[in-house]
Amino acid sequence: MSHQSYDVIVVGAGPAGSYLAYELASSGHDVAVFEERSAPGLNACCTGIISTECFRSLDPGTEVILTGAKSARFFSPSGRCLRLDTEKDQAYVVDRLLLDKAMASKAQSRGARYFLASRVVDIIPGRDGILAEVVCSGAREVFSARAVVLANGLRPRLSRKLGLGTIKSFLVGAQTEVEVKDADEPEVYFGQGMAQGSFAWLVPASANRAYAGLLAGSGAKLQLQKFLDNLFRQGRISCRDAEIRQKPVPVGMAPRSYGDRILVVGDAAGQVKPTTGGGIYFGHLGARIAAQVLDQALDSDDLTAGRLSRYQKLWRARMGKELSRGHWARRAYARLSDRQIEGIFSILASGNMTETLLNSGRFSFDWHSWLILAVLRHTCAHPVRKIKHLLSCEAGS
Numbered sequence: 001m002s003h004q005s006y007d008v009i010v011v012g013a014g015p016a017g018s019y020l021a022y023e024l025a026s027s028g029h030d031v032a033v034f035e036e037r038s039a040p041g042l043n044a045c046c047t048g049i050i051s052t053e054c055f056r057s058l059d060p061g062t063e064v065i066l067t068g069a070k071s072a073r074f075f076s077p078s079g080r081c082l083r084l085d086t087e088k089d090q091a092y093v094v095d096r097l098l099l100d101k102a103m104a105s106k107a108q109s110r111g112a113r114y115f116l117a118s119r120v121v122d123i124i125p126g127r128d129g130i131l132a133e134v135v136c137s138g139a140r141e142v143f144s145a146r147a148v149v150l151a152n153g154l155r156p157r158l159s160r161k162l163g164l165g166t167i168k169s170f171l172v173g174a175q176t177e178v179e180v181k182d183a184d185e186p187e188v189y190f191g192q193g194m195a196q197g198s199f200a201w202l203v204p205a206s207a208n209r210a211y212a213g214l215l216a217g218s219g220a221k222l223q224l225q226k227f228l229d230n231l232f233r234q235g236r237i238s239c240r241d242a243e244i245r246q247k248p249v250p251v252g253m254a255p256r257s258y259g260d261r262i263l264v265v266g267d268a269a270g271q272v273k274p275t276t277g278g279g280i281y282f283g284h285l286g287a288r289i290a291a292q293v294l295d296q297a298l299d300s301d302d303l304t305a306g307r308l309s310r311y312q313k314l315w316r317a318r319m320g321k322e323l324s325r326g327h328w329a330r331r332a333y334a335r336l337s338d339r340q341i342e343g344i345f346s347i348l349a350s351g352n353m354t355e356t357l358l359n360s361g362r363f364s365f366d367w368h369s370w371l372i373l374a375v376l377r378h379t380c381a382h383p384v385r386k387i388k389h390l391l392s393c394e395a396g397s
């Protein structure tokens with residue numbers, strides 16, 4: 001047993017944990033980051049699509065970019081295609097291994113200390129400090145700090161043990177990397193038979209490689225295997241037996257993201273877009289707010305739950321409404337039949353609605369609630385005969 005002391009211990013070297021470590025170390029605090037993997041980002045299960053705005057704010061260096069995305073194709077259950085095209089890149093596909101390593105290097109350059117292959121197995125809050133029990137190469141060590149930040153993804157054990165409650169609602173994301181023909185822009189596939197309650201994707205990572213994946217309420221791996229079989233039959237991919245990784249994606253907010261000497265950020269707090277399952281940007285915003293609140297709390301030596309509750313107020317004010325609307329839209333989508341989804345595609349394809357939305361000046365890769373409301377308004381205001389058609393399709397299904 002040894003005792004080393006820090007201002008802040010961060011559990012997890014994902015994008016949220018390392019960005020927070022970077023900010024706090026830049027403000028002059030002593031920061032230690034514990035990561036159970038032997039390298040940040042190793043074997044990450046993620047497509048790595050982030051908006052250009054998120055990329056600029058993380059500032060990991062251009063070497064992490066695999067490709068840019070300025071257009072995408074969306075497929076209805078019957079295979080009808082809607083293509084969205086913009087003049088400039090809206091997003092980048094980044095290599096998650098390189099991104100996580102770059103974010104860790106940035107934090108280290110400001111003095112944060114990284115402990116790799118080191119799993120935090122327990123957190124013990126006390127009156128004058130907080131302890132983290134860590135297992136590293138089979139040996140147990142205890143480290144102390146003034147505060148701990150959980151940035152450990154959707155792993156509820158520590159949050160539950162600390163009495164913070166757990167996120168009850170989640171989807172499962174499954175993904176594999178495939179060699180692919182003719183994939184030059186992201187493709188998104190809808191339909192309950194394709195990905196129950198969500199969608200599947202094929203996202204180019206380089207000239208002939210792509211990520212094939214999907215999000216689903218249950219049976220994600222099986223549904224991805226079916227998707228791969230389809231792509232194989234179409235001659236798009238040459239092999240359908242690549243290794244599939246899967247990971248839970250939270251679709252709800254943590255009941256509590258603070259406690260005495262404790263904050264929770266990123267996936268662990270439910271800072272994830274419910275519409276797409278993308279969590280890098282919102283986790284980044286959460287980490288930035290956490291760093292501001294913690295910096296002030298450390299300076300004033302008040303790390304009580306009362307003081308740290310400001311963090312939850314601030315991050316929910318910034319993204320709470322967006323998350324609630326996204327959760328509502330996702331649940332509504334999960335109840336639609338394939339025929340209803342087909343009907344929505346028809347309405348979106350009619351007139352020039354997609355162009356109008358894209359060119360409205362309000363389109364955002366990260367903030368979707370405006371888009372949800374705009375699509376709802378448009379579909380509800382659509383000529384009665386088309387809505388009737390939708391309903392009659394449903395009745396006949």
Ligand SMILES: Cc1cc2nc3c(=O)[nH]c(=O)nc-3n(C[C@H](O)[C@H](O)[C@H](O)COP(=O)(O)OP(=O)(O)OC[C@H]3O[C@@H](n4cnc5c(N)ncnc54)[C@H](O)[C@@H]3O)c2cc1C
Pocket residue numbers: 011012013014015016017034035036037040041045046047048049050118119120121151152153154155172173174175213214246247248249265266267268272277278279280281283
């Ligand atoms: C298939 C799939 C595709 C996705 N695609 C995208 C995408 O294109 N864009 C996007 O924005 N998001 C995407 N996401 C979501 C994204 O991966 C997460 O939102 C993001 O990684 C969350 O970052 P984080 O730092 O909060 O947690 P994580 O990235 O999960 O990092 C947590 C870290 O903590 C470590 N850890 C856990 N427990 C402990 C412990 N006890 N001790 C020490 N270390 C520990 C883990 O090893 C891990 O490195 C995708 C998710 C899935 C499943």
